[in-house]
Amino acid sequence: MRKTPHPLLSALACAFPLALCALPASAQPAGDDETVQIINGCPIWPYTRCPGADLRHADLVGKNLAGADFSGADLSRADLRGANLSVADLEGANLTGARLAKATVSNANLQKARFIGTDLEGARLFRSDFSGAEFNGASLEIARLDKSWFIGTRFIASNLQETKFNQVNLKNAYFEANVLRYAVFPSSNLEGCQGCPKGWD
Amino acid sequence: MRHHLVQAFTLLGVSLFMTAARASDDEIRRPPVDTSALPALAPGWAEINPLRGNPQTADIGREAFNQACARCHGQDADGSRSPAPDLRRIGLSCRRVKDAALNQRCQSDADHFFVKSVRYGKQKFGIIHMPPWEGVLEPTLVWSIRSFLESAPRQ
Numbered sequence: 001m002r003k004t005p006h007p008l009l010s011a012l013a014c015a016f017p018l019a020l021c022a023l024p025a026s027a028q029p030a031g032d033d034e035t036v037q038i039i040n041g042c043p044i045w046p047y048t049r050c051p052g053a054d055l056r057h058a059d060l061v062g063k064n065l066a067g068a069d070f071s072g073a074d075l076s077r078a079d080l081r082g083a084n085l086s087v088a089d090l091e092g093a094n095l096t097g098a099r100l101a102k103a104t105v106s107n108a109n110l111q112k113a114r115f116i117g118t119d120l121e122g123a124r125l126f127r128s129d130f131s132g133a134e135f136n137g138a139s140l141e142i143a144r145l146d147k148s149w150f151i152g153t154r155f156i157a158s159n160l161q162e163t164k165f166n167q168v169n170l171k172n173a174y175f176e177a178n179v180l181r182y183a184v185f186p187s188s189n190l191e192g193c194q195g196c197p198k199g200w201d
Numbered sequence: 202m203r204h205h206l207v208q209a210f211t212l213l214g215v216s217l218f219m220t221a222a223r224a225s226d227d228e229i230r231r232p233p234v235d236t237s238a239l240p241a242l243a244p245g246w247a248e249i250n251p252l253r254g255n256p257q258t259a260d261i262g263r264e265a266f267n268q269a270c271a272r273c274h275g276q277d278a279d280g281s282r283s284p285a286p287d288l289r290r291i292g293l294s295c296r297r298v299k300d301a302a303l304n305q306r307c308q309s310d311a312d313h314f315f316v317k318s319v320r321y322g323k324q325k326f327g328i329i330h331m332p333p334w335e336g337v338l339e340p341t342l343v344w345s346i347r348s349f350l351e352s353a354p355r356q
Binding site for chain 2: 036043045046047048049064067107127129147149169
């Protein structure tokens, strides 16, 4: 049996500092009696195997989904804010209208995934493979994409303000009508990229 | 002149020795661990660790782990100060799943991820972070390592 803290202590902890209370659910110790969330037959836990799952509109805020197999899954309008999708397989997944603000999607496979109107503001997208993916009307504002690959990826009408394209591979990528204010591309491969900003080679 | 030649040959010898030692270090091979005390497993890779709960597996797994994996994942699986991830965390969240059938599925998912990582390694963008152990480690040894990791102490 896990002891629960005194309510007054909890209240004080939440009053100051506020950041402690804003931790995602995955960062908080879970009780022994935690019930498993299952959506359309897909259990929500790390390493879950749900290829092709129907997770439209799923509330997955702050969930730990590290190593999950969501290849070909439909995550349209799913709420994944602050979720952990490290090492996840999202190849061919549909993330139309999904919310991934401040999510961690590092070392993940996102080849041919669809990001139509997807919110990835402030997301950590390190060392992931977005080759063949499409970003259309998406927001990647202040997202960090260090060392990720975007071979043949399409960025159209997306918000790339302050997006950090550090050491990324944008070979044969396509940029059109994006907001590129303060976006940076240091040490990146822009070979064959159409519409990529100049002066970063 | 002769002194310089001796120096040059010494340097060449040292560098050749170091290259050979490095190549031998990078070469992956099955650790010499005796698994004869473990039950024979059905051919192929099971969906869930068939050796889970077997009291002999943890010691054998520990021995194999320390010879094959500890270099990156830490001695006795203590990954807290290791360059590679702490493997004791894989499947840890399954302990909170009380429903028996769901717990089995959770363990199976974690086992699948572990076995896939061992068999095919971790290769990203042409960089080999972990070599594939397919054909080097047999299922009995891999499942033993998995059992050890589940029983390994956590600080």
